[in-house]
Amino acid sequence: MEKRSALDQAFEQRWKTLLGEWIEFLKFPSISAQPSYDSECSRCAAWLVQWLKGNGFHAWLEPTRSKPLVRAHRDGLPGAPHVLYYGHYDVQPVDPVDAWTTPPFDPVYRNDRLYARGAEDNKGQIWFTLQAMATLIAMGNPMPPIDILLEGEEECGSAGITEWLQAHAGDIRSDILLVTDTNTVPDGRPTLVMGLRGIIHATAVLQGPAYDLHSGVHGGVAPNPATGLARLLTSLHDAQGRIAVEGFHDGILPLSPAEKAETARARFDPEQYRHATGVPPCAGDPDRTPIERAGFLPSIDINGIHAGYSGSGIKTIIPATATVKLTARLAAGQDPDHCLDCLCRHLERQVPKGLTLAITERGIGGKGFRLAPDTPLVQQTLMVLEKLQEGEPARLWEGASIPVVSALQSASGADPVLVGFGDEADRIHAPDESFSREQMRRGFVFAGLWLDAMTRGGQ
Amino acid sequence: MEKRSALDQAFEQRWKTLLGEWIEFLKFPSISAQPSYDSECSRCAAWLVQWLKGNGFHAWLEPTRSKPLVRAHRDGLPGAPHVLYYGHYDVQPVDPVDAWTTPPFDPVYRNDRLYARGAEDNKGQIWFTLQAMATLIAMGNPMPPIDILLEGEEECGSAGITEWLQAHAGDIRSDILLVTDTNTVPDGRPTLVMGLRGIIHATAVLQGPAYDLHSGVHGGVAPNPATGLARLLTSLHDAQGRIAVEGFHDGILPLSPAEKAETARARFDPEQYRHATGVPPCAGDPDRTPIERAGFLPSIDINGIHAGYSGSGIKTIIPATATVKLTARLAAGQDPDHCLDCLCRHLERQVPKGLTLAITERGIGGKGFRLAPDTPLVQQTLMVLEKLQEGEPARLWEGASIPVVSALQSASGADPVLVGFGDEADRIHAPDESFSREQMRRGFVFAGLWLDAMTRGGQ
Numbered sequence: 001m002e003k004r005s006a007l008d009q010a011f012e013q014r015w016k017t018l019l020g021e022w023i024e025f026l027k028f029p030s031i032s033a034q035p036s037y038d039s040e041c042s043r044c045a046a047w048l049v050q051w052l053k054g055n056g057f058h059a060w061l062e063p064t065r066s067k068p069l070v071r072a073h074r075d076g077l078p079g080a081p082h083v084l085y086y087g088h089y090d091v092q093p094v095d096p097v098d099a100w101t102t103p104p105f106d107p108v109y110r111n112d113r114l115y116a117r118g119a120e121d122n123k124g125q126i127w128f129t130l131q132a133m134a135t136l137i138a139m140g141n142p143m144p145p146i147d148i149l150l151e152g153e154e155e156c157g158s159a160g161i162t163e164w165l166q167a168h169a170g171d172i173r174s175d176i177l178l179v180t181d182t183n184t185v186p187d188g189r190p191t192l193v194m195g196l197r198g199i200i201h202a203t204a205v206l207q208g209p210a211y212d213l214h215s216g217v218h219g220g221v222a223p224n225p226a227t228g229l230a231r232l233l234t235s236l237h238d239a240q241g242r243i244a245v246e247g248f249h250d251g252i253l254p255l256s257p258a259e260k261a262e263t264a265r266a267r268f269d270p271e272q273y274r275h276a277t278g279v280p281p282c283a284g285d286p287d288r289t290p291i292e293r294a295g296f297l298p299s300i301d302i303n304g305i306h307a308g309y310s311g312s313g314i315k316t317i318i319p320a321t322a323t324v325k326l327t328a329r330l331a332a333g334q335d336p337d338h339c340l341d342c343l344c345r346h347l348e349r350q351v352p353k354g355l356t357l358a359i360t361e362r363g364i365g366g367k368g369f370r371l372a373p374d375t376p377l378v379q380q381t382l383m384v385l386e387k388l389q390e391g392e393p394a395r396l397w398e399g400a401s402i403p404v405v406s407a408l409q410s411a412s413g414a415d416p417v418l419v420g421f422g423d424e425a426d427r428i429h430a431p432d433e434s435f436s437r438e439q440m441r442r443g444f445v446f447a448g449l450w451l452d453a454m455t456r457g458g459q
Numbered sequence: 460m461e462k463r464s465a466l467d468q469a470f471e472q473r474w475k476t477l478l479g480e481w482i483e484f485l486k487f488p489s490i491s492a493q494p495s496y497d498s499e500c501s502r503c504a505a506w507l508v509q510w511l512k513g514n515g516f517h518a519w520l521e522p523t524r525s526k527p528l529v530r531a532h533r534d535g536l537p538g539a540p541h542v543l544y545y546g547h548y549d550v551q552p553v554d555p556v557d558a559w560t561t562p563p564f565d566p567v568y569r570n571d572r573l574y575a576r577g578a579e580d581n582k583g584q585i586w587f588t589l590q591a592m593a594t595l596i597a598m599g600n601p602m603p604p605i606d607i608l609l610e611g612e613e614e615c616g617s618a619g620i621t622e623w624l625q626a627h628a629g630d631i632r633s634d635i636l637l638v639t640d641t642n643t644v645p646d647g648r649p650t651l652v653m654g655l656r657g658i659i660h661a662t663a664v665l666q667g668p669a670y671d672l673h674s675g676v677h678g679g680v681a682p683n684p685a686t687g688l689a690r691l692l693t694s695l696h697d698a699q700g701r702i703a704v705e706g707f708h709d710g711i712l713p714l715s716p717a718e719k720a721e722t723a724r725a726r727f728d729p730e731q732y733r734h735a736t737g738v739p740p741c742a743g744d745p746d747r748t749p750i751e752r753a754g755f756l757p758s759i760d761i762n763g764i765h766a767g768y769s770g771s772g773i774k775t776i777i778p779a780t781a782t783v784k785l786t787a788r789l790a791a792g793q794d795p796d797h798c799l800d801c802l803c804r805h806l807e808r809q810v811p812k813g814l815t816l817a818i819t820e821r822g823i824g825g826k827g828f829r830l831a832p833d834t835p836l837v838q839q840t841l842m843v844l845e846k847l848q849e850g851e852p853a854r855l856w857e858g859a860s861i862p863v864v865s866a867l868q869s870a871s872g873a874d875p876v877l878v879g880f881g882d883e884a885d886r887i888h889a890p891d892e893s894f895s896r897e898q899m900r901r902g903f904v905f906a907g908l909w910l911d912a913m914t915r916g917g918q
Contacts, residue, residue, distance in 0.1 A: 197675060199675070199775070201773045208737070208738050209736045209737045209738050210736060210737030210738075211737070213736060214859060215758075215760045215762060215786055215788070216656060216658070216788055216857075216858050216859030216860050217753065217857075217858050217859050218736065218753070218858065219656075219742075219753070219758030219759075219760045219786075219788045219858060220742055220743035220744075220752040220753055220756055220757070220758030220788070220858070221732075221740045221742055221743060221749045221752055221753050221858070222736055222738050222740065222742055223738055223739075223741055223742045224742065224760055224761055226692075226761035226762075226763070226764045227692065227695075227696065227742075227760070227761050229689070229764075230688070230689040230690075230692035230693045230761070230764070231689075231693045233685075233686065233689035234689045234690045234693040236686075237686065273680075277668045277669060277672060277677065277681055278667070278668045278669030278670070278779075279667050279668050279669075279681050279682055279813050279814070280682075280812075280813045281680045281681065282682055282812050282813040283678075283679055283680055283681055283682045283683065283686075283813070284679035284680060285679075290680045293679040293680055294676065294677070294678070294679055294680050297679055298679070299674075299678030299679030300678075301674045301678045301683055301686070301777055302683055302685035302686050302689070302766070302767065302778075303674060303685075303767050303768050303773065303774055303775060303776050303777075303778070304685070304766060304767035304768035304769050304774070304778065305685045305688075305689070305764055305765070305766045305767065305781065306764070306765050306766075306769045307761070307763060307764045307765075308761065308762050308763035308764065308784070309762050309763035309784055310763050310765045310782070310784070312820070313820070314660045314762065314784070314786060314820075314822075315762055315763070315784075316658070316762060316786050317762050318760055318762075319761075319762070319763065320737075322764065323769070325767070325768055325769070325773065325774070327674055327678075327773060327775050329674070329675055329678045329679070353739075353741050354738050354739045354741040354742070355738070361771070361772070361773075363773075398675070398676075399675050399676050399677065399678060399679070399680070400673060400675030400676050401675050
């Protein structure tokens with residue numbers, strides 16, 4: 001508890017400085033998706049380099065084909081595990097800007113929350129981590145060797161860092177990959193993300209007639225691409241909702257007994273789910289729980305389907321084409337290349353008669369992964385979360401994907417640790433994004449305790 | 460042959476007058492869909508009334524809730540069948556106006572064709588009929604009793620006449636309904652339309668989540684309305700393409716032996732169809748020929764299907780809703796109300812779990828009908844077409860619908876006769892619409908011979 005109180009105290013002492021610097025950091029409109037903000041992204045990155053240099057790191061900008069990477073290094077205790085910290089300094093666009101109470105890049109602190117674009121995602125969550133590192137360094141605390149990698153286009157696809165990683169894997173070899181870009185569970189208990197799903201995508205166009213045909217003259221004679229697409233997409237699942245694509249399930253890691261026990265204990269209330277989303281949790285394999293389906297199984301989802309007329313009244317056509325946009329989430333163990341092949345081959349094999357299929361887009365986001373529940377790293381991290389004394393630490397198997405995490409994991413060879421203190425109230429990506437002093441404090445204490453534990457764990 | 464030569468001769472004598480008056484008729488921009496042309500529609504209708512009055516008819520304007528009807532009457536030979544002639548004086552919009560070689564309402568006669576909006580549809584095809592009537596009257600030919608009904612909004616839904624018919628069915632009781640608003644078969648032989656399909660429509664929305672959900676967090680847990688809609692629409696047909704909606708086939712009139720024989724003789728070349736449309740004629744019941752499927756069987760077609768994201772790249776959502784627009788073509792004997800009920804009930808019964816269905820639009824265009832091939836009226840009309848000496852008359856079971864025809868048929872009690880001389884080269888609804896002197900001559904001779912045959916047939 002000594003370290004815990006020291007960190008609590010340090011946070012209180014540092015708060016004014018931390019808040020002032022956080023506001024400076026948030027004032028950069030580092031919107032990565034909009035090229036007119038490119039120079040603001042570069043200015044923000046340069047500011048981070050200066051800050052890191054002033055706080056005990058060797059730091060520099062690393063160009064990519066798009067936004068620069070912020071890189072930093074600090075040697076640490078020999079024998080301690082090498083930590084790679086990843087985050088992103090870019091932010092989402094601010095539209096609709098009229099819906100903001102105060103301007104998105106003019107941070108305002110009210111009711112113990114700081115309001116600004118990026119206040120949480122990911123500048124706020126970066127900030128407690130870097131401030132905790134700076135505090136430990138200033139306190140003369142022993143530290144593990146640390147590399148820092150902050151990218152500038154996570155919000156628009158991470159293209160630059162992904163390409164950079166292919167050529168520079170050797171530069172970031174490390175033991176542990178720390179990411180603080182996630183949420184706690186809904187009841188707010190400290191949360192360790194135990195896995196993320198992978199993601200692949202495809203866009204398919206079913207071509208029928210050379211032009212929209214008159215449905216009276218041709219109805220019942222010409223094949224209809226919209227009807228054909230409905231049949232094609234129906235074939236992706238069986239009548240119970242299980243994926244029916246041959247070979248797609250290859251390699252899926254089954255739940256270990258520990259995972260099985262853990263998910264069985266997790267709370268999931270179908271009525272609460274329905275209340276929150278408007279639908280019951282009834283998709284996917286009916287023999288598995290919703291927590292298992294989201295965290296441990298793949299899913300194939302239609303993100304969009306379009307053909308023909310959408311206005312009011314009637315337009316009597318057989319549309320010339322029908323298009324679908326699909327993504328699939330992949331469980332740990334599935335090979336994205338293989339899954340994308342299986343999916344595309346399935347679509348090609350099932351093309352309804354008279355129509356032709358073109359797959360116009362296809363791509364891989366990243367692999368899924370799961371942490372083994374009983375590794376020393378997981379156990380140590382859970383012990384740190386326990387020390388926050390904010391309820392029993394939760395383990396969360398995330399259904400979502402952070403594709404760059406699996407790319408970083410492959411490139412660095414490190415085991416990931418994903419802990420974040422975001423929650424729904426922060427409204428990330430939306431107007432009036434914010435992050436509270438309390439969340440900042442929790443993150444700061446966690447990061448400090450965790451770095452300390454890693455140092456000692458490696459001794 | 461005496462009557463035939465007399466009509467040929469009369470056409471040549473009358474041609475200059477006919478052409479001059481046709482041009483006057485075409486100069487009215489009677490575009491019904493665009494309210495700014497309402498007064499032009501009224502002026503056109505008034506001009507027709509004057510012309511009919513000057514050519515042997517009692518004629519007047521009849522108001523409806525929108526465009527006025529042109530009505531005319533002439534007593535005829537007692538005992539001869541009472542003929543009701545229907546046509547429409549309104550025309551399609553002219554966009555894209557830049558694509559016209561000469562202005563659409565400044566008719567130009569070149570290479571034996573008259574170019575203008577409405578040159579064929581329906582002003583040209585009205586014109587040979589009315590001119591033939593006027594010629595016979597001027598020649599002192601005995602005539603059947605004739606009523607004329609020319610509406611002004613066929614191109615935008617026939618709402619006015621449809622409402623008017625409900626209150627005035629008694630005013631137009633007659634024996635035969637003549638319509639000259641159709642085409643000849645592709646090889647140009649004189650053609651009698653033996654049937655039209657009916658039409659119903661529905662728009663259905665499948666509601667899922669309260670808002671677009673993150674497909675990573677919710678994929679495999681939340682039901683996806685686009686996936687659900689694909690399954691729902693697939694259930695409308697069996698694996699071979701036959702309609703699988705319970706009760707939908709009730710009442711369909713089977714092909715009579717004469718119809719069976721006639722359609723078996725009709726020419727249909729699958730390769731030519733594929734060349735023209737881009738698809739093989741492979742939809743519908745595989746045990747029936749394409750001609751049977753389009754003319755004698757119903758079809759259910761998706762005219763549009765829309766859900767979620769349609770742009771480039773990926774958007775990882777489970778869309779909140781999915782929408783489909785459907786029309787069904789109905790065979791003769793099917794009750795549109797019953798079919799629409801069956802279709803909607805089918806959709807409601809098959810709603811995938813977790814989703815809700817709303818049918819947001821539903822409506823009935825009109826019933827289908829077929830003429831018995833061996834009635835005296837059909838035989839007489841075919842004999843008249845034979846007298847044109849332009850190849851063996853063709854019988855055409857149209858897959859399309861002209862909803863007002865079934866409404867007129869019910870209101871008047873008359874048997875329909877649909878003969879027209881349009882063909883694809885006329886480019887109706889498109890820029891540079893035209894109708895040739897030769898088509899006008901054929902129509903004029905047909906109308907004269909047919910009216911004469913009806914008079915004699917009724918004696």
